[in-house]
Amino acid sequence: xxxxxxxxxxxxxxxxxxxxxxxxxxxxxxxxxxxxxxxxxxxxxxxxxxxxxxxxxxxxxxxxxxxxxxxxxxxxxxxxxxxxxxxxxxxxxxxxxxxxxxxxxxxxxxxxxxxxxxxxxxxxxxxxxxxxxxxxxxxxxxxxxxxxxxxxxxxxxxxxxxxxxxxxxxxxxxxxxxxxxxxxxxxxxxxxxxxxxxxxxxxxxxxxxxxxxxxxxxxxxxxxxxxxxxxxxxxxxxxxxxxxxxxxxxxxxxxxxxxxxxxxxxxxxxxxxxxxxxxxx
Amino acid sequence: xxxxxxxxxxxxxxxxxxxxxxxxxxxxxxxxxxxxxxxxxxxxxxxxxxxxxxxxxxxxxxxxxxxxxxxxxxxxxxxxxxxxxxxxxxxxxxxxxxxxxxxxxxxxxxxxxxxxxxxxxxxxxxxxxxxxxxxxxxxxxxxxxxxxxxxxxxxxxxxxxxxxxxxxxxxxxxxxxxxxxxxxxxxxxxxxxxxxxxxxxxxxxxxxxxxxxxxxxxxxxxxxxxxxxxxxxxxxxxxxxxxxxxxxxxxxxxxxxxxxxxxxxxxxxxx
Amino acid sequence: xxxxxxxxxxxxxxxxxxxxxxxxxxxxxxxxxxxxxxxxxxxxxxxxxxxxxxxxxxxxxxxxxxxxxxxxxxxxxxxxxxxxxxxxxxxxxxxxxxxxxxxxxxxxxxxxxxxxxxxxxxxxxxxxxxxxxxxxxxxxxxxxxxxxxxxxxxxxxxxxxxxxxxxxxxxxxxxxxxxxxxxxxxxxxxxxxxxxxxxxxxxxxxxxxxxxxxxxxxxxxxxxxxxxxxxxxxxxxxxxxxxxxxxxxxxxxxxxxxxxxxxxxxxxxxxxxxxxxxxxxxxxxxxxxxxxxxxxxxxxxxxxxxxxxxxxxxxxxxxxxxxxxxxxxxxxxxxxxxxxxxxxxxxxxxxxxxxxx
Numbered sequence: 001x002x003x004x005x006x007x008x009x010x011x012x013x014x015x016x017x018x019x020x021x022x023x024x025x026x027x028x029x030x031x032x033x034x035x036x037x038x039x040x041x042x043x044x045x046x047x048x049x050x051x052x053x054x055x056x057x058x059x060x061x062x063x064x065x066x067x068x069x070x071x072x073x074x075x076x077x078x079x080x081x082x083x084x085x086x087x088x089x090x091x092x093x094x095x096x097x098x099x100x101x102x103x104x105x106x107x108x109x110x111x112x113x114x115x116x117x118x119x120x121x122x123x124x125x126x127x128x129x130x131x132x133x134x135x136x137x138x139x140x141x142x143x144x145x146x147x148x149x150x151x152x153x154x155x156x157x158x159x160x161x162x163x164x165x166x167x168x169x170x171x172x173x174x175x176x177x178x179x180x181x182x183x184x185x186x187x188x189x190x191x192x193x194x195x196x197x198x199x200x201x202x203x204x205x206x207x208x209x210x211x212x213x214x215x216x217x218x219x220x221x222x223x224x225x226x227x228x229x230x231x232x233x234x235x236x237x238x239x240x241x242x243x244x245x246x247x248x249x250x251x252x253x254x255x256x257x258x259x260x261x262x263x264x265x266x267x268x269x270x271x272x273x274x275x276x277x278x279x280x281x
Numbered sequence: 282x283x284x285x286x287x288x289x290x291x292x293x294x295x296x297x298x299x300x301x302x303x304x305x306x307x308x309x310x311x312x313x314x315x316x317x318x319x320x321x322x323x324x325x326x327x328x329x330x331x332x333x334x335x336x337x338x339x340x341x342x343x344x345x346x347x348x349x350x351x352x353x354x355x356x357x358x359x360x361x362x363x364x365x366x367x368x369x370x371x372x373x374x375x376x377x378x379x380x381x382x383x384x385x386x387x388x389x390x391x392x393x394x395x396x397x398x399x400x401x402x403x404x405x406x407x408x409x410x411x412x413x414x415x416x417x418x419x420x421x422x423x424x425x426x427x428x429x430x431x432x433x434x435x436x437x438x439x440x441x442x443x444x445x446x447x448x449x450x451x452x453x454x455x456x457x458x459x460x461x462x463x464x465x466x467x468x469x470x471x472x473x474x475x476x477x478x479x480x481x482x483x484x485x486x487x488x489x490x491x492x493x494x495x496x497x498x499x500x501x502x503x504x505x506x507x508x509x510x511x512x513x514x515x516x517x518x519x520x521x522x523x524x525x526x527x528x529x530x531x532x533x534x535x536x537x538x539x540x541x542x543x544x545x546x547x548x549x550x551x552x
Numbered sequence: 553x554x555x556x557x558x559x560x561x562x563x564x565x566x567x568x569x570x571x572x573x574x575x576x577x578x579x580x581x582x583x584x585x586x587x588x589x590x591x592x593x594x595x596x597x598x599x600x601x602x603x604x605x606x607x608x609x610x611x612x613x614x615x616x617x618x619x620x621x622x623x624x625x626x627x628x629x630x631x632x633x634x635x636x637x638x639x640x641x642x643x644x645x646x647x648x649x650x651x652x653x654x655x656x657x658x659x660x661x662x663x664x665x666x667x668x669x670x671x672x673x674x675x676x677x678x679x680x681x682x683x684x685x686x687x688x689x690x691x692x693x694x695x696x697x698x699x700x701x702x703x704x705x706x707x708x709x710x711x712x713x714x715x716x717x718x719x720x721x722x723x724x725x726x727x728x729x730x731x732x733x734x735x736x737x738x739x740x741x742x743x744x745x746x747x748x749x750x751x752x753x754x755x756x757x758x759x760x761x762x763x764x765x766x767x768x769x770x771x772x773x774x775x776x777x778x779x780x781x782x783x784x785x786x787x788x789x790x791x792x793x794x795x796x797x798x799x800x801x802x803x804x805x806x807x808x809x810x811x812x813x814x815x816x817x818x819x820x821x822x823x824x825x826x827x828x829x830x831x832x833x834x835x836x837x838x839x840x841x842x843x844x845x846x847x848x849x850x851x852x853x854x855x856x857x858x859x860x861x862x863x864x865x866x867x868x869x870x871x872x873x874x875x876x877x878x879x880x881x882x883x884x885x886x887x888x889x890x891x892x893x894x895x896x897x898x899x900x901x902x903x904x905x906x907x908x909x
């Protein structure tokens with residue numbers, strides 16, 4: 001029984017070397033991407049204010065964070081603006097997507113082109129243009145202008161989330177509903193709308209995240225006297241970083257991580273569970 | 282069904298009011314002086330030595346950063362794709378995640394690392410090694426740009442590569458191509474859409490940034506973004522700021538059309 | 553006996569702990585058309601990919617013309633593959649696709665141009681040099697994939713279910729094309745399919761596989777007329793597979809009636825499986841038949857009538873006949889001794905006929 005021994009693997013050595021270097025590169029890149037973030041999180045627990053000496057574990061910076069009125073105010077502003085702008089943008093954007101989808105080719109192309117402008121434009125241009133517009137329209141800069149700006153750059157993201165779902169929605173299910181007796185309006189709300197819901201939801205979450213993250217546009221449209229977290233952090237940069245800033249960034253990181261994990265992995269797990277239960281029966 | 286179109290009207294009005302008109306205002310301010318008279322001087326101001334230098338530096342640094350991002354992201358995407366995880370995988374997610382972190386904080390984090398008495402120098406001193414002095418140099422700005430925008434290059438390239446069917450690669454190998462030939466003749470041309478997308482998402486923000494140069498470059502290194510930002514916030518010379526913005530937008534348009542041409546060629550050409 | 557072109561020796565392969573190839577041994581002589589036939593998951597595609605170099609066996613060797621190529625990467629093997637999904641390079645024109653292998657090998661421009669013309673002529677797609685891959689139909693793409701492979705003059709061509717996505721008429725045309733190409737070019741073909749009609753049409757030798765090893769290997773006639781076990785009998789063509797008793801050589805008892813047959817060596821009073829093809833069941837007058845039954849089902853299939861005849865014990869015989877009978881008509885069943893194939897009872901689950909849900 002010759003030739004039943006495992007095949008000699010000269011060629012495998014090369015494949016293994018390549019795989020090793022590949023994984024090595026991945027790890028190096030991961031370290032590069034996460035060292036700053038990990039550093040900040042570690043420093044947020046550092047009892048010593050120094051960046052280089054470890055002074056013991058503490059939660060005091062977190063406590064200070066929550067008792068600092070400026071930070072809390074900025075935090076409230078950030079959350080409220082993110083939520084409101086995302087909500088309004090989602091409503092307007094979903095309606096717009098439905099409307100644009102019903103247009104003929106030329107108006108639709110123009111509208112989608114205009115929709116792309118805020119996303120292709122550099123943030124700084126969007127920020128300046130809005131600032132000029134507010135001043136020209138004699139709207140004083142403050143909470144409202146920040147809100148308007150956020151809504152403005154959020155709507156395109158909502159539209160781009162809803163559009164694919166809208167196009168995917170099978171025309172035949174809509175017609176089937178009518179065949180079974182539903183009016184066009186009923187068919188729309190009972191069939192089409194639930195079908196595009198995932199797109200609407202992900203549009204909302206996307207808008208919320210973009211708003212949380214924004215700095216440049218807020219910077220130009222906020223005027224004096226009001227801050228979001230981003231602009232507050234920026235103003236601190238010149239004065240040197242306070243350790244509670246590290247605590248803040250650690251919190252923001254965890255929140256965004258959880259938010260994204262929920263959106264990306266929960267629906268899949270949910271669907272996987274459904275699929276699994278079907279195969280058992 | 283015709284009333285469905287009306288649903289988009291609030292949006293259309295909003296866009297006109299808060300996107301189109303504001304953009305138009307930049308042109309209005311850029312092409313007039315303080316008294317409202319038409320003039321080219323704000324646009325021509327780009328020729329001023331300090332402005333030209335800022336623009337040149339911006340172009341240089343953003344080009345270098347884009348190139349570095351490309352060189353880093355391409356092999357990374359290939360390796361990730363080779364693991365056949367699918368874009369829903371956690372591993373891919375981990376590489377994209379930093380993109381969603383507040384970019385201000387991420388830039389600040391590098392300042393913490395790179396400062397004269399920052400974390401890196403702390404380690405180096407402890408090991409009795411020479412300290413680095415990258416902070417407040419163009420090098421630090423490039424580092425900040427690459428760090429901030431790398432995930433934006435990884436994502437589209439990875440997505441495009443994932444769509445390349447395994448059988449195409451196997452066919453190339455079957456016909457005699459070794460790894461290098463497969464890389465050059467198959468991987469590269471088929472990844473072009475992703476590369477183009479990535480370059481777009483990196484070059485423009487890099488060109489127009491002022492935050493990265495502020496935090497990592499100190500107040501001495503001025504990019505075009507800094508110049509424009511200062512005109513609007515400190516100097517309050519909106520006309521000049523708008524004029525320079527117009528120039529910057531023209532540069533963006535030129536670069537975008539150059540890149541777009543590459544995409545059209547890439548779709549059909551062989552090597 | 554000349555050296556076989558391909559010699560697979562004791563090939564073992566597992567995926568994720570599941571054994572896909574279980575001590576596979578196969579020799580392929582030069583210039584033949586060998587088909588690997590079997591249901592999904594039987595290991596036929598894995599075998600092909602091991603020959604092509606895209607998978608490495610856990611154990612065993614692949615010998616190509618006397619040389620051990622088990623360790624050789626695909627690009628160094630002197631054979632070419634036609635992929636199931638065609639795998640044409642979307643960013644290249646048709647002529648660039650066809651020329652790819654020649655370009656890699658550094659052939660001159662003139663040589664390549666000549667070869668492209670020749671290859672396109674061979675597959676009846678002259679003038680398609682500058683066409684875009686996407687503008688071609690499925691059948692055209694498949695022919696370009698074939699052209700791209702054969703233009704390199706391989707001694708062995710591997711084809712992985714290449715005709716699966718084509719409609720019936722096109723598939724039949726392509727089958728004839730492939731046979732013509734093989735004869736014209738003198739290339740050895742190893743062809744993988746799950747379609748037994750395709751295998752019967754094109755092959756010199758059919759290798760029937762199930763569960764990772766070879767169930768039977770032989771000419772199409774041998775496979776069809778003398779299946780070695782119930783699996784092969786059931787997989788190829790329609791069949792009546794009946795449990796019976798071998799009384800002694802050349803006599804078998806089916807449902808209590810004695811049928812003379814031509815097989816020997818199955819023992820005395822031993823339980824066996826009997827295979828009778830539907831077209832070999834003759835319907836005669838009830839008093840002339842070895843068994844009696846009545847017609848319970850008739851479908852007109854164009855080529856023949858497909859009928860079911862239920863005998864007294866309840867078994868539904870599948871019958872193909874060009875003669876028409878009436879529903880419920882009493883008939884007699886007669887089978888020529890030559891048409892009764894005796895098989896051993898299945899030694900394992902793998903040899904049993906696959907039951908369709």
